[in-house]
Amino acid sequence: MTGFLLALCAPSLAATVTVGPDGDYTSLDEAVHEAGDGDTILVLESDDQLVVIDSRELFIQGMGPDAQVGRLQVLGSASVTVSSLTVKQGVEIEGGQVALDALRFEGRGQMPGPALTVRDGEVTVVASTFSDWEVQDGSPVQVFGGALEVESGAFLRTSGSQGGAIRLEAGLLIVTDSSFEDTHAQGAGGAISASGGHLKVQSSSFLRGQAAHGGHIAVDGASANVSRSTFEVGEASEGGGIFSFRAAQVTVLGSTMAAGSATRGGSAFVEGGEVTFQDTHSVGGVATEDGGHFYASDAQVRMTRSVIEGGSAARGGGFFQGGGDVTVQNALWTGIEWAEIGGAWYQASGTSRVAFATLGDNHAAHGGGMAVTGGRAVVEGCIVTDNTGEGLYASGAGEVQVSFSLLYGSSGYESVGDVTLQTGSIVADPRIKAPEAGEWMPGSYSPALDAGPLGQSDPDGSPADMGAYGGPSAWLLMDGDGDGYPYGRDCDDEAAAVHEYAVDVFYDGVDSDCRADDDFDQDGDGHRAAQYGGDDCDDTDASRSPGNGEQNGDAVDGDCDGLLDQDLDGDGWSANVDCDDEDASVHPWADDEPYDSVDSDCAGDDDWDQDGDGWRLGADCDDTDASVAPDAAEIGADGIDQDCDGEDFTPQDDSAADPDGGRELITPDPDFPEREANSAMVSLGCSTTSPTSPTSPTSPTSTGFAAALMALAGSLLLRRRD
Secondary structure (H helix, E strand, O other), rough: HHHHHHOOOOOHOOOOOOOOOOOOOOOOHHHHHHHHOOOOEEEEOEEEEEEEOOEEEEEEEOOOEEEEEEEEEEEOEEEEEEEEEEEEEEEEEEEEEEEOOOOOOEEEEEEEOOOOOEEEEEEEEOOOOOEEEEEOOOOOEEOOOEEEEEEEEEEOOOOOOOOOEEOOOOOOOEEEEEEEEEEOOOOOOEEEEEEOOOEEEOOOOEEEEEEEEEEEEEEEEEEEEEEOOOEEEEEEEEOOEEEEEOEEEEEEOOEEEEOOOEEOOEEEEEEEEEEEEEEEEOOOOEEEEEOOOOOOOOOEEEEEEEEEEEEEEEEEOOOEEEEEEEEEEEOOOOOOOOOOOOOEEEEEEEEEEEEEEEEEOOOEEEOOOEHHHHHHEEEEEEEEEEEEEEEEOEEEEEEEEEEOOOOEOOOOOEEEEEEEOOOOOOOOOOOOOEEEHEEEEEEOOOOOOOOOOOOOOOOOOOOOOOOOOOOOOOOOOOOOOOOOOOOOOOOOOOOOOOOOOOOOOOOOOOOOOOOOOOOOOHHHOOOOOOOOOOOOOOOOOOOOOOOOOOOOOOOOOOOOOOOOOOOOOOOOOOOOOOOOOOOOOOOOOOOOOOOOOOOOOOOOOOOOOOOOOOOOOOOOOOOOOOOOOOOOOOOOOOOOOOOOOOOOOOOOOOOOOOOOOOOOOOOOOOOOOHHHHHHHHHOOOOOOOOOOOOEEEOOOOOHHHHOOOOOHHHHOOOHHHO
16 A cells, blocks of 8 residues: 555655755766656756756756856757756757756857757747857757747847858747847858748847848748748848748748848848748838849749838839749838839839839839839739839830829829820829828828729728728728728828818818818918908908909909909009009109109199199190189289280270270390290190190190290290380
8 A cells, every 4th residue: 555655656756956066966967867757956056068868857957157067968758947057068959858948058259069959859948048159060059850949039149150040951940039139140041041841930039130141031942931020130242131032932921121231132032932921011121233122033922011111222122023923912112212223113024913002202213113124014003103213114025004093293194115004093193191201091082092993992891992001901090089081081080070071160270171271261262361360351252362363343352452453553552543553653642743744643634734724834824823824814013924915914094095905015025036936926825736735725735845835934034024
């Protein structure tokens, strides 16, 4: 009976021993050699050069910074958990089930071999650090078979000939929640190289990787899945600043690539094989030759919901296609800084289909949106707008077919070569919501809304829009306020009363219908209402505002200048009361200068009749005195010739003896013949032959201003002579 109980309790009787100067053992190797299945070894202090574990179950745990081991080998069918040790020379695993937890692989620059080698078995590495480990031939971590899973690992300043951090040649490699920083490979894969087996990378970050191919990850003849990871500052001297995929089966999901640079493919280089990119974001990719972001040659490439921003290349600032078959669905490719040809896309050969893409604000000498010099490209449901260079460009053997797409640009719509516009294509302003803020969805009332390929729908079930946000696989735009209008069609997604087609109440400061018009300019004439600080005197009538033409005689102040009719000369008097509305010096109340033939004060009087007695200068011998005129009554002996007959009447006592009625005649001076002529003009009356010296109030002509002055002078001389 006692033996039976001991047998049941055997697993619980596993020993726990210590290693250290005062421990159960002085060396880890000795403790491992003596341990039985299930034993736990606590390492207080150890620096063993080599520890071998063969076909046993052990738990080894370091208990402080002095818990170190040189080399650790796990062979056969062992089941081993090792935690919290510092590894100086490396770990080799050739079978069994091994868990490495919180190990510190501390290199010292150039190392004689890898930090971790897996040839067989199932290995898990958790929360472990690999730092300053450089391998001349190989990689700091190598997988030749079996399965290795790295979780929450950190690789700092590591390098190798192939795979600056990890090299996979066979088996399975899974990397999760791990970080890679300052990794370098002489050949392929600045961080990870996979030339066999299957690679899976998820939720990890990569910073500053360098290699000849694939600044961060290179997959050659293998398969891989990369998801929810970020890649920054990758550099490749040949292809793929971030990724290099050759003859590979790869899927990249939900990942971001930034500041990749290479000769070809600043973000990704694809040669042969089948590669899928889904929900990817590439920023600032640069290639000295082809494909600032993506390069594809003789490969089958599928891209769904991809974003490309910035970057440059000689050919294909966003994407370069040199053969094969490429399908792009829901692409937002904007801001390519420069390419000699093909700002967003360049196709040298092969076939391609681009559906529901927005290609905007890209710059190239030719084909800012797309350039095709070989093969056939089908463009469907796209927006190509505001690109420098032709929006669509085809030459040589290139052919582009466009349908249900919108074309527009700062330089106008341009297509060159064999570009065919088919059903549903339009040239119009797409009314993008806020491109300067990176918001490229069609805004309210955009002609691209519901105008995509027939029979296709957006995620909300409405007819498909053109551009990156249209079609069944588009990004789902939010409707934060639940008013039925998603962001883009709703200019305020936090106010349910504000959306496309809402009723807009003027003068409340809210653009309720999202038309982006001025809420204080109801009639839309460009002038705000006067009662709200503007200058529009009638904000309900677009025909009335400053700058509008004035219609004379309509009793309407059309130009809002305070006058009921126009004031062309701007003198403050409208044309209906200004007798010359083209001369600012002529208007009512202006000073009227006589004898200049201009009615400056608009009084309607005779400018040649200063005293207003009805007689013009020339006939009137004194045009400054209304009591002096040819028809005035003469007052005798007052020294004034009131009736302008050239003499002053002098009464006589004996009027009967005076045949002239008692008047003393003033005779001309024979010494002044000119005066005689003037006197004669006065006594004879005025001629009707001169247009400037009128003879009567009813005859507005005169003999000329000079003749009139001569007559007036003669009269005055005769008067003085008398």
